[in-house]
Amino acid sequence: MKHPELHQRIHNSFVRQGLMKHLGARLVSVSPGMCEIALPYSERVTQQQGGYHGGAMGALADIAAGYAGLTQTPEGQEVTTVEYKINFLAAFDNGELRARGLVIRSGKKLIVTTAEVVHLDDDGKESPCALMQQTLAIVSKNY
Numbered sequence: 001m002k003h004p005e006l007h008q009r010i011h012n013s014f015v016r017q018g019l020m021k022h023l024g025a026r027l028v029s030v031s032p033g034m035c036e037i038a039l040p041y042s043e044r045v046t047q048q049q050g051g052y053h054g055g056a057m058g059a060l061a062d063i064a065a066g067y068a069g070l071t072q073t074p075e076g077q078e079v080t081t082v083e084y085k086i087n088f089l090a091a092f093d094n095g096e097l098r099a100r101g102l103v104i105r106s107g108k109k110l111i112v113t114t115a116e117v118v119h120l121d122d123d124g125k126e127s128p129c130a131l132m133q134q135t136l137a138i139v140s141k142n143y
Contacts, residue, residue: 033103035067061132065101065113072106084134111136
């Protein structure tokens with residue numbers, strides 16, 4: 001692990017995420033300006049037709065990009081989503097999703113990020129699933 005202190009900071013926040021815990025997501029990797037989160041297929045993440053729910057994909061992308069943004073803030077600061085826009089590219093009903101958040105620009109008050117969500121099948125083949133753009137506000141940590 002190249003950035004253990006940064007990874008620990010993000011991990012400490014990630015384990016406080018009730019939604020991610022409920023959905024069964026896990027933190028995969030963290031580096032400056034980047035975060036990857038995995039979401040395995042389960043009945044917790046489906047819509048009525050059995051595929052991954054768009055809300056679960058959106059939450060995964062939001063959290064991954066948000067944590068990418070958090071890597072750019074000083075200790076004692078947090079981020080909160082101001083807005084995001086997501087395009088769903090394909091539907092899947094098995095395997096695992098991976099959201100890879102990336103900082104595009106980090107300012108004094110706002111951070112612009114993107115996240116790509118890919119589907120990994122049982123053989124590890126990746127397929128595009130969704131693409132998101134996000135704006136984060138930097139706020140004081142209150143816990």
